[in-house]
Amino acid sequence: MPSLRRAPVRASAVAAASALALLGAAQPAAAQPAAADDVQLNGVWAPFTRCPVDDPVMLAADGVTDTALCISSRSASGSITIGSRTVPTGATDLQAGVVTHPGGRSTVVPPPGGALVADPAQLPGGLLGLMCPSDIPLVSDICARLTDSRLNRVTATVESVGRPTDFNLLAGVMEGRPILTLPVRIKLDNPFLGENCYLGSASEPIVLRPQNTAVPAVRTDRFAGDGTPDPAGPLNRLSASGADQQDTTYAVPGAAGCGLLGSLDWAVNLKTGLPAAAGTNAVRMTGASTSVAAFTSPGSAAPEQGKRLSEYWHSAVR
DSSP states (O other): OOGGGGHHHHHHHHHHHHHHTTOOOOOOOOOOGGTTTTOOBBBGGHHHHTTTTHHHHHTTTOOOSEEEEEEEEEEEEEEEEEEEEEEEOOEEEHHHHEOGGGGOOOOEEEOTSEEEEEEEETTHHHHHHOOSOOHEEEHHHHHTTSHHHHHHHHHEEEEOOOOOSSOOTTTGGGSSSOOOOOEEEEEEEETEEEEEEEOOSSSEEEEEEEEEOOOOEEEEEEEEETSOBTTOOOOEEEEEEEEEEEOOOOOOOOOOSSGGGGTTTHHHHHHTTTOOOSSEEEEEEEEEEEEEEEHHHHHHHHTTHHHHHHHHHTTOOO
16 A cells, blocks of 8 residues: 555554465355355455455454455465375465554454365375284274275365454564464264364364465555456555475474274374374465455555455455
């Protein structure tokens, strides 16, 4: 945004987007809220199809003390190391709203259907690599039946299990400072593991504190309310790219719910080295492309800046 007085707003916007770009910093793919089903947006609005512009927290922003904006972050790949296993992460599409407050504070507002739509990642080696070989009859019997690739395949999906906290407005445009605290769990899917096999839970999550490994490059594009590029438009899209994110400080609890009545929890833990203490795990996301949509001058839409943002978003729906 062109005014130097708006620099903190710009920093907070990029911070929010950079923070949430992380890995599958994340929630499970889920049905989208009715207003966002199969939505396509015009022009510069295109990346923000799931921005929760109608959330009461967003609508209440006045443009003076509180400012609402939309964020979108996409990443093609990454990885997460848990104990002795490294699991690749698939493509992710992260979208949310952010409301900035006085004193450098911000509130992240996820869409009702979840902030992250993530592709499940296939675990290298499948169940054979996760539990086999074994001299325990129950496990060895399963290992002997894994000649069918469909039975061997294990997919892993990172899901968030709570709201982000400890949000740092400036860390998103800096290197080496935690951007936020993000509680997540990892769901393992396989016919033998069942539907409720998780690493981490809502009560005992994997707590990520991602940080940039470099300062991202930022560019801006002005546009009209309906998404048409316009150098004099009321809105501005900031795009941040070029910075990976990582965290090596989190602990990972043991598996839970794997197999009938959790009968395979111990086998998963044994082969993956779980539970794993902080400092023995790592997460990294590469190739993230982050966009932020905000008013160039939020005060120009006061005292109903959040409502104006919502009206502009809806005007861009194709």
